Amino acid sequence: KLSIINYAFVDVKGNRAFLTNEATDSINFRNLNELKKINPGLRIVISIGGWSWSENFSDAVLTDTARLAFAKSAAGIVAEYNLDGVDIDWEYPGIPGEDGNVYRREDKENFALMFRDCRKYLDSLKKITNKKYLLTTAVGGFPQFVDNADMKKSQEYLDYINLMTYDYHPKDIVSHHTNLFPSADFEKENSGDKAVKTFAKAGVPAHKLVVGMAFYGRSWFLDSTKTPVLKRKAVKQVRGGGYTFLKDSVVGKNGFAEYWDDKASAPYLYNDSTRQFITYDNERSVKEKCNYVKKYKLGGVMFWEYNSDPKLYLLTTAHENLDHQ
Structure with missing residues (x-):
């Protein structure tokens, strides 16, 4: 390949x-x-x-x-x-x-x-x-x-x-x-x-x-639960993880919902409870x-x-x- x-x-x-x-x-x-x-x-x-x-x-x-x-x-x-x-x-x-x-x-x-x-x-x-x-x-x-x-x-x-x-x-x-x-x-x-x-x-x-x-992904915790998620202030950066891990263990699990940005042609994950955002x-x-x-x-x-x-x-x-x- x-x-x-x-x-x-x-x-x-x-x-x-x-x-x-x-x-x-x-x-x-x-x-x-x-x-x-x-x-x-x-x-x-x-x-x-x-x-x-x-x-x-x-x-x-x-x-x-x-x-x-x-x-x-x-x-x-x-x-x-x-x-x-x-x-x-x-x-x-x-x-x-x-x-x-x-x-x-x-x-x-x-x-x-x-x-x-x-x-x-x-x-x-x-x-x-x-x-x-x-x-x-x-x-x-x-x-x-x-x-x-x-x-x-x-x-x-x-x-x-x-x-x-x-x-x-x-x-x-x-x-x-x-x-x-x-x-x-x-x-x-x-x-x-x-x-x-x-x-x-x-x-x-x-x-x-x-x-x-x-x-691989990049991830942050956000300052609040306000919407929209994009362009909000990030308060802490954390490890995002590789795609195999994200697909198998994060997407649609433990509060993480997947979203699609039509304008950017890009996905992201967001957990509303923990305020964690992942871009990948x-x-x-x-x-x-x-x-x-x-x-x-x-x-x-x-x-x-x-x-x-x-x-x-x-x-x-x-x-x-x-x-x-």
């Missing part, structure tokens, strides 16, 4: 792509490659960075020398373990991500130069193996990311741009976190559709854009995202993360609604 598996995450240390636990990683790479016996078209790609390991990107690509060393190290891991490409998940160039991350104005240009140099080394590897290597990136699905990254230049070197169209939640206001469209009366809020249009306007071709799905993707919203991808001839869908839905409810839905392509 999968075409690409991103192995998350590879760290960035001393301007190099770095395996933090090489013994375990090497076993995992071997096991993942074994899956190609079942699915010969499967591609295994290392994903570098992520929320927790993006603090050193800015330094790693600041100079030509550092950037080339980083690109060479990333391609080196691909070559050593017979993998199929590199994915960069820099959260975020030019703007704060996790506390303590280094970021600077030069990140915007260096973001594109990083992909240029990664493509250079992957293409050099292709001359040896005669195999085409993927180069992709996971990007924040909001306008501020585009403002601080040269996407028009970057896309020249990239096969796919994976839009992280999830975690759309204001700090203390209840809202959807992976909605395809904005809710009623909140047209300016972030959404999958807004992300697609923003990146397209920045110069990314539609066929390279991949829409993100969340295989379900089969219906995944189907809507797949239909959107087909309508606008986008590159596909991706999700975070596999172990959040071990019964494959959402992956099966996506597979069935993308015509098995």
Whole structure:
């Protein structure tokens, strides 16, 4: 059912792509490659960075020398373990991500130069193996990311741009976190559709854009029992849980009722007694995202993360609604 598996995450240390636990990683790479016996078209790609390991990107690509060393190290891991490409998940160039991350104005240009140099080394590897290597990136699905990254230049070197169209939640206001469209009366809020249009306007071709799905929920307790639920003040954030857990143990149980926001094409759960709200993707919203991808001839869908839905409810839905392509 999968075409690409991103192995998350590879760290960035001393301007190099770095395996933090090489013994375990090497076993995992071997096991993942074994899956190609079942699915010969499967591609295994290392994903570098992520929320927790993006603090050193800015330094790693600041100079030509550092950037080339980083690109060479990333391609080196691909070559050593017979993998199929590199994915960069820099959260975020030019703007704060996790506390303590280094970021600077030069990140915007260096973001594109990083992909240029990664493509250079992957293409050099292709001359040896005669195999085409993927180069992709996971990007924040909001306008501020585009403002601080040269996407028009970057896309020249990239096969796919994976839009992280999830975690759309204001700090203390209840809202959807992976909605395809904005809710009623909140047209300016972030959404999958807004992300697609923003990146397209920045110069990314539609066929390279991949829409993100969340295989997990986000949850808050609200300040009161007033209606409507959306846009109420949140007083405490709690674990939302993966979709298999939500579907099997929460939806329609212990006071949790499921609702559908027609405007946003997104579900949510609410428990009126405990005032707990959960936002997530379900089969219906995944189907809507797949239909959107087909309508606008986008590159596909991706999700975070596999172990959040071990019964494959959402992956099966996506597979069935993308015509098995």
